[in-house]
Amino acid sequence: MIEIRNLRKTFPHKDAQNKNAEKVAVDGLSLTIETGEIFGLLGPNGAGKTTTIRMLTMLTRPTEGEILYDGKRVGDDDDALAIKQMIGVVPQNLNFDQDLTVGENLELHARLYHMSKAERESRIAELLEYVELSGVVNDGVRRLSGGMKRRLLIARALIHHPEILFLDEPTVALDPQVRWRIWELVHRLANDGATVLITTHYIEEAEELCDRVAIMNKGKLIAVDTPKNFISRLGRFVVEWRDDAKRDFRLFDTREDASRFIGTLDTAASIRETNLEDVFIELTGRKEGL
Amino acid sequence: MLADIWTVFWRDWTVLKHRMTAFILSRMVAPMLYLIAFGWGLGRNIQPTGGGSYIDFLVPGILALNSMNISFNSVTPVHAERVYHKSIEEYIIAPIRPFAYVVGKVLAAVLRGMISSAIIITLAYAFGAHFTITPLFLLVLILNCAVFAGIGFAAAMYLGTYEQMGQVNTYILLPMSFLCGTFFSTRALPDALRVAIECLPLTHTSYLLRGIGSGAEVSMISVAVLAAYLVAVLFISGKAFVNLRK
Numbered sequence: 001m002i003e004i005r006n007l008r009k010t011f012p013h014k015d016a017q018n019k020n021a022e023k024v025a026v027d028g029l030s031l032t033i034e035t036g037e038i039f040g041l042l043g044p045n046g047a048g049k050t051t052t053i054r055m056l057t058m059l060t061r062p063t064e065g066e067i068l069y070d071g072k073r074v075g076d077d078d079d080a081l082a083i084k085q086m087i088g089v090v091p092q093n094l095n096f097d098q099d100l101t102v103g104e105n106l107e108l109h110a111r112l113y114h115m116s117k118a119e120r121e122s123r124i125a126e127l128l129e130y131v132e133l134s135g136v137v138n139d140g141v142r143r144l145s146g147g148m149k150r151r152l153l154i155a156r157a158l159i160h161h162p163e164i165l166f167l168d169e170p171t172v173a174l175d176p177q178v179r180w181r182i183w184e185l186v187h188r189l190a191n192d193g194a195t196v197l198i199t200t201h202y203i204e205e206a207e208e209l210c211d212r213v214a215i216m217n218k219g220k221l222i223a224v225d226t227p228k229n230f231i232s233r234l235g236r237f238v239v240e241w242r243d244d245a246k247r248d249f250r251l252f253d254t255r256e257d258a259s260r261f262i263g264t265l266d267t268a269a270s271i272r273e274t275n276l277e278d279v280f281i282e283l284t285g286r287k288e289g290l
Numbered sequence: 291m292l293a294d295i296w297t298v299f300w301r302d303w304t305v306l307k308h309r310m311t312a313f314i315l316s317r318m319v320a321p322m323l324y325l326i327a328f329g330w331g332l333g334r335n336i337q338p339t340g341g342g343s344y345i346d347f348l349v350p351g352i353l354a355l356n357s358m359n360i361s362f363n364s365v366t367p368v369h370a371e372r373v374y375h376k377s378i379e380e381y382i383i384a385p386i387r388p389f390a391y392v393v394g395k396v397l398a399a400v401l402r403g404m405i406s407s408a409i410i411i412t413l414a415y416a417f418g419a420h421f422t423i424t425p426l427f428l429l430v431l432i433l434n435c436a437v438f439a440g441i442g443f444a445a446a447m448y449l450g451t452y453e454q455m456g457q458v459n460t461y462i463l464l465p466m467s468f469l470c471g472t473f474f475s476t477r478a479l480p481d482a483l484r485v486a487i488e489c490l491p492l493t494h495t496s497y498l499l500r501g502i503g504s505g506a507e508v509s510m511i512s513v514a515v516l517a518a519y520l521v522a523v524l525f526i527s528g529k530a531f532v533n534l535r536k
């Protein structure tokens with residue numbers, strides 16, 4: 001179980017008026033993530049998702065608040081080494097060692113996580129096979145295509161059989177087939193008991209994968225629930241219409257309520273079932289043009 | 291801890307293995323030029339005060355400045371790993387102690403420094419220089435490599451741009467290469483400058499190597515000074531690495 005209590009992160013942010021101005025990246029976040037669940041962190045760009053993951057993985061120090069893994073506080077002590085050993089991270093940015101080959105990048109990771117030679121070799125071969133990169137094991141990482149790099153990033157995070165996996169926008173720029181494979185992989189890991197925290201701005205990804213979803217905006221937690229509950233809470237039906245070429249919509253509990261509302265409109269409108277995207281837009285504020 | 295140091299070292303060794311020939315060839319250029327220009331060319335007309343030939347005086351100085359440059363520059367890629375590639379984050383996330391990273395990097399730089407020192411020693415003998423290599427001689431060389439690898443590491447942690455890393459080379463290492471008892475005795479310098487220069491680690495290395503190489507008595511205080519520099523730079527580097535977790 002991961003407990004996040006009142007987590008806050010500010011960055012110094014100098015501007016013309018105020019040299020000591022601060023940028024609040026994460027603002028009083030409290031969450032509990034249960035062991036074995038797939039938890040989604042959803043939010044627009046700049047919501048604070050990456051900063052949250054960086055604090056959870058000990059890359060960034062919180063300004064305030066605390067993080068507990070199974071009751072153990074994250075600090076700079078020995079516990080942190082034990083916690084780190086069970087964490088796997090797929091960062092948002094590709095951070096390979098540019099001077100090593102594909103295979104060597106994986107071997108470095110396996111060594112950092114204290115795996116024996118035999119374990120390393122079989123695990124690396126198995127994962128390369130799974131992400132279909134066996135053929136490029138001796139190539140420099142610079143030579144891989146974007147999609148290959150993403151797949152390698154995921155393979156690397158899984159080498160040491162992490163019990164907790166953090167995935168920061170793992171399927172950006174991937175083909176649909178590859179994305180499906182990764183979803184399948186995440187499901188498999190969760191079935192085997194791993195805890196997964198995934199950030200994404202693909203709503204369908206969250207809907208497909210996550211047991212629970214937290215919606216963040218501007219550093220703050222807006223709501224946490226299962227995708228199903230979000231939809232039933234906010235209304236299972238959507239009426240959509242166009243108003244001066246702008247899309248607008250409203251959520252209703254029943255189809256009857258929705259139909260009645262359409263009767264009051266003087267433009268053409270349609271009814272459909274609510275999806276997580278509607279929930280997301282409803283909760284994080286409607287943008288221009290939507 | 292030892293296993294983690296080895297992992298960090300293994301990474302640098304793997305990279306070095308890819309480019310061993312290129313590394314060795316490129317490291318021969320500068321010392322060859324020094325030996326030819328100053329040893330053979332100019333050196334014929336120079337008679338050092340302590341007796342012996344100028345090339346015997348020069349070789350320990352070249353060993354000192356070369357091991358400084360090589361070790362320092364072996365660690366400079368860490369700057370790009372921190373600022374551009376972010377590959378250093380793999381180590382911050384990993385279950386290893388920060389100190390293991392620093393020590394592993396420094397040891398890898400010592401290896402490079404010692405490989406290039408071996409090349410110079412071979413070249414110097416080929417040029418007809420006379421000096422004896424003792425265990426203490428090697429210890430001093432290793433200490434010198436480690437001190438400047440540590441300084442390189444700290445620079446890679448604190449400096450913002452790659453350009454600034456280059457400026458350390460130009461404004462700190464290059465002047466030290468020439469002034470720290472490498473090509474001529476610090477006695478030739480004006481007093482104020484001389485005192486400052488004699489505090490620098492490279493000066494201690496030059497004098498130690500020259501003394502040991504010619505079989506003279508050397509000051510163990512200088513060895514202690516180098517060791518103290520090493521402890522200080524390792525401490526600063528370790529702190530800097532921990533502070534990457536802003």
Ligand SMILES: Nc1ncnc2c1ncn2[C@@H]1O[C@H](COP(=O)(O)OP(=O)(O)O)[C@@H](O)[C@H]1O
Pocket residue numbers: 011012023024025026043044045046047048049050051052
């Ligand atoms: N190292 C940093 N220095 C300054 N500001 C930062 C830094 N990292 C993130 N921020 C700011 O914090 C906010 C949250 O960023 P981030 O966590 O990356 O959001 P997300 O991953 O949800 O897109 C953004 O406004 C971003 O500009």
Ligand SMILES: [Mg+2]
Pocket residue numbers: 049050051092168
């Ligand atoms: Mg992000």
